[in-house]
Amino acid sequence: MKTNQLNLFKSDFIESLPTKPYCTDELGVTFIRPKLTAINKKYIQVNRPSTDLYLVFDLDYEYSALAWSDLNLPAPAWAAKNPINGHSHLGYALSVGVCTSSMARLAPLKYLAAIQSAYTEKLKADRSYARLLTKNPLHEAWQTTWWTDEKYTLDYLADFVDLTGHPLRGKESHGLGRNCELFENVAHWAYKEVREYWSPNYKSKWQDAVVSHTEALNAQFIEPLPYSEVKSISKSIANFVIRHFSPEKFRESQSIKGRKGGLIGGKRGSIEDKAKAGRISKGGGRPSKSGFSREERESLVLKKKAQGLSNRAIADDLSISSSTVSLILRNSR
Template sequence: MGFNNRSFVNGFVFDIDHDNGAIAWDLVGLPKPNTIIQNTKNGHAHLLYALKSPVLKTDSARIKPLKLASIVQCGFTERLNADRAYADILMKNPLNTHKWRTTWTDTKAYDLDYLAEFVPDTIKTKSKLKGEIYGLGRNVNLFEDLRKIAYKDILKYKPNKTYDDFYHAMFSMAIMLNNHCNPTEPLSNNEIKQVCQSICKWTWRNFSQEQFSAIQAKRGTKNTGKKKNTKEKIRLEKALEILL
């Protein structure tokens, strides 16, 4: 049964493969799921957390909500010891009472920010190895890697080449990045296109030689300020050494 789709993250579905699946959330201190679908034979369960506002995954998506959704998915997966390989687009049919015992809780759909409060800082801040990226993290990871290449290469294509030239070059790079970073669970071509289109449209619209020069000049000013601050810090430290 479909819950999420290629365009929206409507919520999170976690696959719990042990006999206490229905209460796994309570055992680790997480909020109550909106729906609990438990296997009547072995106790395994799907825990569903519905989002009040779906997170967009198309080429019009904003990366900040997608990053936060990735953090929540990763954090809850680790805390629940849920199956990392499970793709939460599908879930068990809650209306099939022969196989599943379904509990519809009285919980309202959650704000993404609220769910993020239950993710430990260690999970929010740690840098994961490429081979450990899973779920929405793959989309975010590809976005971050590809945008750096796009920002660096955009001036090779403007103003002498077309947007299509730029897009096709970035799409080829995205395919290579996906194969390298997600060898066992690669993103689909449709997901890669969405990430690539989002980056290329924004970069083509917002980057020009004039803007690039302005950015470089601003960075140069900041770096000069940092050098001055560093020199001042060294001077003060030497003065303190003399006084002490």
């Protein structure tokens, strides 16, 4: 890389760093410092807390700084080599940062995780590398070679490897693959579980529950994610579910379904079918505002009460008031 290009890329690299990166001169003791202080440390955090701008690989073997060339992979932005043992960190710059904590954009994260996993396998890089800190390519402790100022698209990087089977799943997940696995598993659980927490001022209790569940799943990995990432993932999922699966939105969706009519699959559904679909009765008495005739409504209240549901839960389920539930139960005695 020419001197002018190199200086521009180094300036761009510094600009892209987090405002207050993790950094240290000795692994095991980590600090958070302003960027201008952090860039003078031997190890530094190059990716922002919720966005990956670089893919970094830890190659724990001799003559690793040129491994990319031997394997016909694209040139990394830099290779920072330990002059004592020849071990290296390779850093690839991405043309567009990939968010690592947003529920709404899981597809790019899964794509990036697959690429990271495939490159890790091909480079024989350390799968347990935590990704938080890397050898600071600006520090004189390392023999750094700046190979290119090219910033790669995910599609370009993917062309050099076979993504089949990547990222690894289950306990063997590593790097961004663990993020994806946690996102998918916790989100699937959260969509079903949130209704159990619907009550006045439920949000704090719900957020705590999501954190606990995420921590439990994270502990199953051979190399668990740090708590900071677990907390970020759980917060993202909890807030996403609150926004999109609130009691108000549920009642609204049930009301919309109720206006579509009471026929299910071309046939008249059972009372239970109508309760699940929220659909209006087409006979058997005058429909109430909840979408059921009086007889249907009373039958459902009694059945749900027999299943052990509270009056409030029954009312929410059938979109009727708690006082109506109490009246039906009192009249049935």
